[in-house]
Amino acid sequence: VDELSDLFLGRLVELDETECIELLQSRRVGRAAYCDDQGPVVLPVNHQVVDGAVVFRIPPYSEMAAHLNDRPASYQVDDFDEFRESGWSVLVRGTATYVDPDHLPIQEQRPAPWPRGQRTLNIRITPTTITGRRLLPG
């Protein structure tokens, strides 16, 4: 790496948890991740943030559903500006569990998937860590 030209590149700074949760709430789409015996799987869903946890809805008879039943899982959101070569990302790590929709009494707190189909299974990822980084423009 040329050390002089490196200075024209952006600088990564850590985000605190409050900023991470605000950024998470600012997005309507993120990526749920789980591990199967072939490694990580990362798939976009529409989320809500409810009581500090991430909630989303998926089809009950799916690979994802089978792997999000009291298992480690992550949720990732980000946004980038290709012109300024900058952006941010947030990663929630924790445990995924099934949620009874009766535990999501407020309509606005219920996830609203964009795709049609029987996405009747509510999943909650309860965070153990929430970390994030912002890439400041160079």
Added chain:
Amino acid sequence: VDELSDLFLGRLVELDETECIELLQSRRVGRAAYCDDQGPVVLPVNHQVVDGAVVFRIPPYSEMAAHLNDRPASYQVDDFDEFRESGWSVLVRGTATYVDPDHLPIQEQRPAPWPRGQRTLNIRITPTTITGRRLLPG
């Protein structure tokens, strides 16, 4: 789910591998994923597509580097239109290996990370599967 209102939602269609690779090549940022003993980790990087594999550069003394040495890994790219509630996503699953930069002879094929710092380690994810979906507007 109200079956009538469900029809106003978007429809998911599978993408073929050629489309997936074109979409992967169309983006400058994606998300590398690996599994540690706490579950999946998903972090954005800047990629290149070289001979059908995904290549990116990371700091050599990092958690990510420790987990991408001949281990299962994934790479994910997507794009969404919040207004039309539509978009697409592509997931490359495979094995991550370290690459000698001499094996990336063409300058345009070398990944160019946006953040400054010693990102001297080239990682290649050689695909075992490449899958993708497009969410058509409702």
